[in-house]
Amino acid sequence: MGTTTIPHTETTAPVAPTGVWSWITTTDHKRIGVLYGVTAFIFFLLGGFEALIIRLQLGSPNNTLVSAEVYNQLFTMHGTTMVFLAIMPLSAAFFNFIIPLQIGARDVAFPRLNAFSYWVFLLAGLFINFSFVAGPLFGANGLSVAPNGGWFGYANLTSVQYSPGPNIDFWVLGLQILGIASLAAGFNFITTIINLRAPGMKLMRMPVFTWMSFVTQFLIITAFPVITIGLVFLLFDRVFGTTFYNVAAGGDVLLWQHLFWLFGHPEVYILILPAMGIVSEVLPTFSHKPLFGYAVVVYSGVLIGVVGWGVWAHHMFATGLGPIADSVFSASTMLIAVPTGVKIFNWIATMWGGRLEFKTAMLFAVGFVSMFIIGGLSGVMHASPPADLQQTDTYFVVAHFHYVLFGGAILGLFAGMYYWWPKVFGRRLREGLGKTHFWLLLIGMNLTFFPMHFSGLLGMPRRIYTYGADLGLNTFNLISTIGAVVTAVALLVFVYNIWASRHDRETEANPWNAATLEWSVSSPPPVYNFAVIPTVQSRLPLWVADGVTPATQPSVPPAPIHVPGGSHWPPLTAVGILIMGVGALLHHAFLPSLITALFGLAVTVVSIYRWAFEPFEV
Amino acid sequence: MSQAAAAHYTSTGLDSRKIAFWTFIGSECLLFGSLIATYLVYEGRSVSGPTTHDILNIPLTSFSTFDLLMSSLAMVLALAAVQRGDRVKARVALGVTALLGSVFLGLQAYEFTHFVREGLGFTTNLFGSTFFTLTGFHGAHVFVGVVWLTTLLVRSFQGKLGPEKALNVEIAGLYWHFVDVVWIVIFTVVYLIQTTPIAGT
Numbered sequence: 001m002g003t004t005t006i007p008h009t010e011t012t013a014p015v016a017p018t019g020v021w022s023w024i025t026t027t028d029h030k031r032i033g034v035l036y037g038v039t040a041f042i043f044f045l046l047g048g049f050e051a052l053i054i055r056l057q058l059g060s061p062n063n064t065l066v067s068a069e070v071y072n073q074l075f076t077m078h079g080t081t082m083v084f085l086a087i088m089p090l091s092a093a094f095f096n097f098i099i100p101l102q103i104g105a106r107d108v109a110f111p112r113l114n115a116f117s118y119w120v121f122l123l124a125g126l127f128i129n130f131s132f133v134a135g136p137l138f139g140a141n142g143l144s145v146a147p148n149g150g151w152f153g154y155a156n157l158t159s160v161q162y163s164p165g166p167n168i169d170f171w172v173l174g175l176q177i178l179g180i181a182s183l184a185a186g187f188n189f190i191t192t193i194i195n196l197r198a199p200g201m202k203l204m205r206m207p208v209f210t211w212m213s214f215v216t217q218f219l220i221i222t223a224f225p226v227i228t229i230g231l232v233f234l235l236f237d238r239v240f241g242t243t244f245y246n247v248a249a250g251g252d253v254l255l256w257q258h259l260f261w262l263f264g265h266p267e268v269y270i271l272i273l274p275a276m277g278i279v280s281e282v283l284p285t286f287s288h289k290p291l292f293g294y295a296v297v298v299y300s301g302v303l304i305g306v307v308g309w310g311v312w313a314h315h316m317f318a319t320g321l322g323p324i325a326d327s328v329f330s331a332s333t334m335l336i337a338v339p340t341g342v343k344i345f346n347w348i349a350t351m352w353g354g355r356l357e358f359k360t361a362m363l364f365a366v367g368f369v370s371m372f373i374i375g376g377l378s379g380v381m382h383a384s385p386p387a388d389l390q391q392t393d394t395y396f397v398v399a400h401f402h403y404v405l406f407g408g409a410i411l412g413l414f415a416g417m418y419y420w421w422p423k424v425f426g427r428r429l430r431e432g433l434g435k436t437h438f439w440l441l442l443i444g445m446n447l448t449f450f451p452m453h454f455s456g457l458l459g460m461p462r463r464i465y466t467y468g469a470d471l472g473l474n475t476f477n478l479i480s481t482i483g484a485v486v487t488a489v490a491l492l493v494f495v496y497n498i499w500a501s502r503h504d505r506e507t508e509a510n511p512w513n514a515a516t517l518e519w520s521v522s523s524p525p526p527v528y529n530f531a532v533i534p535t536v537q538s539r540l541p542l543w544v545a546d547g548v549t550p551a552t553q554p555s556v557p558p559a560p561i562h563v564p565g566g567s568h569w570p571p572l573t574a575v576g577i578l579i580m581g582v583g584a585l586l587h588h589a590f591l592p593s594l595i596t597a598l599f600g601l602a603v604t605v606v607s608i609y610r611w612a613f614e615p616f617e618v
Numbered sequence: 619m620s621q622a623a624a625a626h627y628t629s630t631g632l633d634s635r636k637i638a639f640w641t642f643i644g645s646e647c648l649l650f651g652s653l654i655a656t657y658l659v660y661e662g663r664s665v666s667g668p669t670t671h672d673i674l675n676i677p678l679t680s681f682s683t684f685d686l687l688m689s690s691l692a693m694v695l696a697l698a699a700v701q702r703g704d705r706v707k708a709r710v711a712l713g714v715t716a717l718l719g720s721v722f723l724g725l726q727a728y729e730f731t732h733f734v735r736e737g738l739g740f741t742t743n744l745f746g747s748t749f750f751t752l753t754g755f756h757g758a759h760v761f762v763g764v765v766w767l768t769t770l771l772v773r774s775f776q777g778k779l780g781p782e783k784a785l786n787v788e789i790a791g792l793y794w795h796f797v798d799v800v801w802i803v804i805f806t807v808v809y810l811i812q813t814t815p816i817a818g819t
Contacts, residue, residue, distance in 0.1 A: 110638065186641070187641045187645070190637070190638070196628065199627075221642075222645065225652065229652035232751070236747070243743075243744055251744060262652075
């Protein structure tokens with residue numbers, strides 16, 4: 001089963017196999033992309049639901065909809081879910097589906113490793129969220145033992161002393177396992193982009209989405225090892241009783257903050273760079289004009305990636321780092337606004353003088369640019385330590401990062417969904433519903449997050465489950481809550497759009513008249529992507545005469561194409577890793593824990609060996 | 619372009635596995651970098667003993683270091699033999715590499731148990747936690763390397779490690795040399811440059 005290849009005869013091209021098993025064992029980057037997208041979108045709705053409960057709780061002062069403990073779990077899981085289980089994997093959905101098509105490849109460099117990444121991500125996501133119903137298994141009072149230490153899990157809130165239950169264990173182990181998925185995908189996509197480009201696809205001819213994804217992968221493979229070590233220390237502290245974050249034994253709680261934000265700030269760019277790449281594809285297409293200053297946009301993205309590594313301590317101004325560290329990190333943080341600003345001017349200049357066509361994807365892209373400017377401006381504000389000391393831990397910061405992550409990343413990802421939907425599924429999403437979705441979402445998010453600037457500057461602290469009626473915060477919070485409800489309605493419109501458009505007319509290969517290679521193949525693309533590997537002669541192969549040979553792909557491949565079959569060893573390896581995680585979770589019971597972990601190790605090792613030695617030709 | 623040529627065409631002309639492995643090594647640098655940085659930041663901050671001067675045995679570890687360096691030499695010879703198609707020398711060199719790796723692990727196991735008997739456990743103090751975590755992570759990498767080399771040795775005895783499979787050995791070699799280089803850094807910063815003040819001075 002693991003080694004079947006799809007038979008090919010001269011007259012019929014290979015077709016994709018069908019059935020559930022073919023999806024579980026798939027190594028096709030397009031299917032893995034769809035799996036990533038669907039899974040991440042479900043997690044996105046879950047994280048959104050958590051946010052909605054948070055907003056309902058905060059809609060009126062002294063509210064008792066949820067308890068303080070449940071509230072802690074909700075904001076922790078909301079942050080963790082949105083960062084690790086929604087935005088990152090939604091970006092990964094686009095990496096998977098789009099990058100090989102944009103560079104003229106038939107798949108990624110390591111198709112089975114790619115499948116492995118997805119299954120690890122899925123199982124880790126289920127693992128963390130299982131904590132919502134795992135209470136009885138651990139003898140807890142309630143049903144839920146979800147993580148409750150914030151998405152940043154500051155030491156020593158996460159120590160056994162202050163958090164003896166399994167809550168933090170779920171979080172530590174879940175993130176640890178998720179990191180494996182991200183790292184494996186990072187190695188895979190860097191190699192794919194370096195090595196699998198079609199002839200003529202020079203680096204500086206690559207579409208900007210591929211470029212920004214390329215930078216993102218470097219951030220992933222350098223940032224994730226750091227949090228891995230931070231989490232290892234935390235796990236050892238909790239399981240074995242080491243003292244990495246124990247001040248009484250000479251440890252330093254700031255070590256966690258450094259390790260976390262050394263990861264955490266590159267992570268911010270891991271979240272936003274793919275969206276910037278998407279917008280850099282959508283704006284030229286619907287402006288009917290090449291991207292303004294392609295090279296500068298690319299270099300800015302690389303510069304953001306590099307400088308993004310030198311700004312982490314701006315998350316720690318309030319810890320009292322001293323004037324020198326404060327000055328350095330303040331300066332580097334202000335500096336990183338420069339390449340970001342350069343990109344924004346390039347996007348505006350792309351639209352300037354263009355023939356603008358306001359399809360839904362274009363609306364989302366323009367929405368991205370506008371909202372990201374607001375989030376960027378408030379970001380530069382707390383690059384200044386004196387201002388930051390006033391704003392830190394208040395709703396002003398919540399407003400800031402939701403403008404860049406919701407107004408930025410999420411709007412950018414929606415732009416990508418509307419843009420590439422016809423390529424992925426062969427049908428467009430409906431424009432009327434799409435525009436309703438866009439405007440409701442834009443109004444909803446601004447109603448939610450703009451008032452938070454004011455409630456934050458008035459001193460409303462983050463992560464507190466309620467507030468007094470006489471603090472002057474009632475109106476702002478009520479508006480935010482109304483906005484959250486409008487946002488939820490907007491997302492329902494999107495879900496309805498998916499449903500409503502499912503039998504719509506099938507679309508052509510290049511419905512938007514776009515310039516990049518993915519539009520030269522049919523929608524959806526055949527299982528082998530390119531009947532003939534194109535030879536690229538231009539940055540905009542479909543807009544320039546003779547830019548790509550041939551301009552459109554033949555419907556039947558002229559020569560036989562080898563399409564690798566599936567393999568069930570990557571998902572089994574992922575299962576083995578999950579079992580090891582479960583073993584570590586049970587650390588309070590020594591023997592069951594050890595047996596489970598060793599069993600998981602055995603499954604993992606056997607699966608890796610079978611994977612390594614199964615015949616599999618790419 | 620024929621099917622075979624199409625299947626093996628790459629933009630750089632390099633095999634994808636090699637590029638991927640270099641990115642993996644880059645990532646590992648950050649992993650060990652975080653561990654080493656933590657060790658250095660926490661050095662001398664233990665609130666109770668024993669710490670570096672009381673316990674570290676430089677002559678023994680110097681021998682371990684020499685042993686690991688020699689294993690890298692054997693690794694180079696193994697790759698050269700596999701590339702030439704010299705099966706006997708390939709097996710000898712792979713076997714010696716794995717053996718020297720095992721000797722390193724044995725010495726580390728001896729060192730660890732000796733430390734525990736001397737009163738330095740994993741949770742005794744910050745030095746114990748950072749030391750065992752850092753050297754333990756490295757030891758785990760050596761262990762994985764020994765398993766990998768043994769696998770290659772078995773493949774060689776099965777007659778499945780001809781010159782066409784030299785890349786498999788080359789990648790294992792990249793890993794092995796990397797783990798060796800990391801040890802050089804650890805040996806230097808942990809054993810040779812001890813900054814913990816000696817008690818009573």
